[in-house]
Amino acid sequence: MFRCLRRASALALALAALLSAGTVDAQTKARFGYGRAATPAEIAGWDIDVDALGRGLPPGKGSVKDGEELYMTHCAGCHGEFGEGAGRYPEVAGGRGTLASEDPRKTVGSYWPYAPPLFDYIRRAMPFPSPQSLSDDEIYAITAYVLSLNDILKDDDVLDATALAKIVMPNAKGFVPGGDPRPDARNEACMKNCRSEPLRVTSDLAQRLGVTPKRTGD
Amino acid sequence: MSEDAKTRGPVEPMARDAERKFDRRRFLRGAAAAGGAAVGAAAGALPAVAAGNPENQPPNIPEWSKSLGASVVDRPYGAPSPFEKEVVRRSVPWLTATPESAINFAPLGELHGTITPNGLHFERHHGGAPDVDPTDHRLIVHGLVERPLVFTVADIKRFPSVSRIHFLECPANGGMEWKGAQMVGVQFTHGMLSNCEWTGVRLSIVLNEAGIKPEAKWLLAEGADAAAMTRSIPIEKAMDDTLLVYAMNGEALRAEQGYPLRLIVPGWEGNVNIKWLRRLKLGDQPWHHREETSKYTDLMADGRARQFTFVMEANSVITAPCPEKPLAFGAGRYEISGLAWSGRGKIKRVDVSTDGGNNWRTAELQSPVLSKAVTRFRLPWRWDGKQTFLQSRALDETGYVQPTIDQLRAARGVNSVYHKNSIHTWRITPKGEVDNVQVS
Numbered sequence A: 001m002f003r004c005l006r007r008a009s010a011l012a013l014a015l016a017a018l019l020s021a022g023t024v025d026a027q028t029k030a031r032f033g034y035g036r037a038a039t040p041a042e043i044a045g046w047d048i049d050v051d052a053l054g055r056g057l058p059p060g061k062g063s064v065k066d067g068e069e070l071y072m073t074h075c076a077g078c079h080g081e082f083g084e085g086a087g088r089y090p091e092v093a094g095g096r097g098t099l100a101s102e103d104p105r106k107t108v109g110s111y112w113p114y115a116p117p118l119f120d121y122i123r124r125a126m127p128f129p130s131p132q133s134l135s136d137d138e139i140y141a142i143t144a145y146v147l148s149l150n151d152i153l154k155d156d157d158v159l160d161a162t163a164l165a166k167i168v169m170p171n172a173k174g175f176v177p178g179g180d181p182r183p184d185a186r187n188e189a190c191m192k193n194c195r196s197e198p199l200r201v202t203s204d205l206a207q208r209l210g211v212t213p214k215r216t217g218d
Numbered sequence B: 001m002s003e004d005a006k007t008r009g010p011v012e013p014m015a016r017d018a019e020r021k022f023d024r025r026r027f028l029r030g031a032a033a034a035g036g037a038a039v040g041a042a043a044g045a046l047p048a049v050a051a052g053n054p055e056n057q058p059p060n061i062p063e064w065s066k067s068l069g070a071s072v073v074d075r076p077y078g079a080p081s082p083f084e085k086e087v088v089r090r091s092v093p094w095l096t097a098t099p100e101s102a103i104n105f106a107p108l109g110e111l112h113g114t115i116t117p118n119g120l121h122f123e124r125h126h127g128g129a130p131d132v133d134p135t136d137h138r139l140i141v142h143g144l145v146e147r148p149l150v151f152t153v154a155d156i157k158r159f160p161s162v163s164r165i166h167f168l169e170c171p172a173n174g175g176m177e178w179k180g181a182q183m184v185g186v187q188f189t190h191g192m193l194s195n196c197e198w199t200g201v202r203l204s205i206v207l208n209e210a211g212i213k214p215e216a217k218w219l220l221a222e223g224a225d226a227a228a229m230t231r232s233i234p235i236e237k238a239m240d241d242t243l244l245v246y247a248m249n250g251e252a253l254r255a256e257q258g259y260p261l262r263l264i265v266p267g268w269e270g271n272v273n274i275k276w277l278r279r280l281k282l283g284d285q286p287w288h289h290r291e292e293t294s295k296y297t298d299l300m301a302d303g304r305a306r307q308f309t310f311v312m313e314a315n316s317v318i319t320a321p322c323p324e325k326p327l328a329f330g331a332g333r334y335e336i337s338g339l340a341w342s343g344r345g346k347i348k349r350v351d352v353s354t355d356g357g358n359n360w361r362t363a364e365l366q367s368p369v370l371s372k373a374v375t376r377f378r379l380p381w382r383w384d385g386k387q388t389f390l391q392s393r394a395l396d397e398t399g400y401v402q403p404t405i406d407q408l409r410a411a412r413g414v415n416s417v418y419h420k421n422s423i424h425t426w427r428i429t430p431k432g433e434v435d436n437v438q439v440s
Helices: A002-022 A026-030 A040-046 A064-074 A116-125 A136-149 A161-166 B003-008 B011-018 B024-033 B153-158 B186-190 B203-210 B235-240 B405-412
Strands: A061-063 A158-160 A201-203 B102-105 B139-143 B149-151 B162-169 B193-202 B218-223 B230-234 B243-248 B262-264 B277-283 B315-320 B332-341 B347-353 B375-383 B388-396 B425-428 B434-439
Touching: A040 B139, A061 A064, A061 A136, A064 A136, A116 A136, A116 A161, A136 A158, A158 A161, B139 B203, B149 B153, B149 B203, B153 B243, B162 B262, B186 B315, B193 B203, B193 B332, B203 B235, B203 B243, B203 B277, B218 B235, B230 B235, B315 B347, B315 B388, B332 B347, B332 B388, B347 B375
Parallel strands: B139 B277
Antiparallel strands: A061 A158, A201 B434, B139 B149, B162 B193, B193 B243, B218 B230, B218 B277, B243 B262, B315 B332, B332 B375, B347 B388, B388 B425, B425 B434
């Protein structure tokens, strides 16, 4: 019995200590204290992102020339020797001047607004079957080669954090500023005799196209 | 009964009744697979009423009434009836280069009510669905915070829990149809949509633990999958209704839905609902990563693109009838039924037209009508057996009216890929078949 009381009072003291500590920082009161401090080493191991300004780019460098060989080994099988893309795999080069056409081709050179996220993407997600397996120098070199395929770097260029952050991409101004402009299509909820002209079928090829997968029983 | 007789049993009456509509060999295969019982779920636009096996029908006593069924130890985790084997997710192989970076579609025409069963929630992965060991999984919160923290899954489950029903929709839903009707089936025109009860903790609580610095305006969410998927999310949304969840429809997240932790960003495009969430980094600007520049941006007709178009605008579709569920009983009474949803809040009203958009009637909404969740609508209808065109039109609580395809194209052209939420049209043929068409 006494032991229980002693335990209870110890608990009360601990609680009081927690509460008084909480008054130091207004936010502390609302905190649960779950989880623990992340160590710098833990963060460093996972902190792989690079933003549009190049913040987060690691030390290291790579040349277009080195990148060519690495690209042929790790990338060309899907993206094509000239970045043209194989099969349904994404093309990574070309397409400049097509964005307003009937068949826009969105590539690194024609569409990407910033260069540093190319390094980010290759580092986090490529090569497709073995991501996060290349060294930073190799990633710089492949990034350099892809940019050269888009005529953004020259054959003898070398890329590092400073050089990559300075690149102005061809489509840098291709994105509409000012956020989401929607709703942009306005309809009215007419209920009776809404058609001023007779109904016209504008597209009914779905059955004949034959591109819908068959069901499993077929 | 011999195996041969079992197989033959249902075939003969079926062939007599509907031989023009059925391919006999296909039916034989189906009957064999189902052990000789009636095959209700058959392929394509077949009548909903199969003749079945008369030996199992009145006045006869069916086989399953004359022997014991499965015991309680046979199915420790239950599965759908074997007769429902057509109710599955399906993919479109030509859509993507690999099946790992790909999408599949929920069979909306086969579902009832509003909740998507966990095994049928559409999947969209960029590097496959990993089987993450929850013992080893960690969530790191860092960047512009007072205290960088690392959480185990057990830590996250200690926080006050909350459950919310929300839809999740890939912004490419319907994206194959910007230029014209292409897919036969509501599964493929609208099946990048699911609706579940999600359970987890409000993200604001977890971010408060780390202490957000005043200069933090965005956060980067990152997955632990082979794509290490990232998206930038404005801090206002993260602190508003965004959830960090570990459960769906009462059980742990499925691997393909981000087990053991994912974000649910209510009403916003599916891609920002990062799965297998391993890291949240607070920053002063968006990152402009690949998935928010090269992808998930909306190319306009003038060659410029919209970025950070997060909200899924109000949308709706009739799921009965649909190409998979034709009008199987000839002229007469039917219930038109479908789904409506809005990323801006509650569905306020759904109107249905049975004459191609000339006249509209307001459908009944199934309660509860929840914010940023799928709402089912219903309307009784008497079909006269002639060709006609069915449409549904959703209105949400902001006053937004679902637009026509012509209105969307006038605003955006046909190359934006994402965010196609136009009024959908089903053409009913005199046979009761349902075609996907577009009308002006």
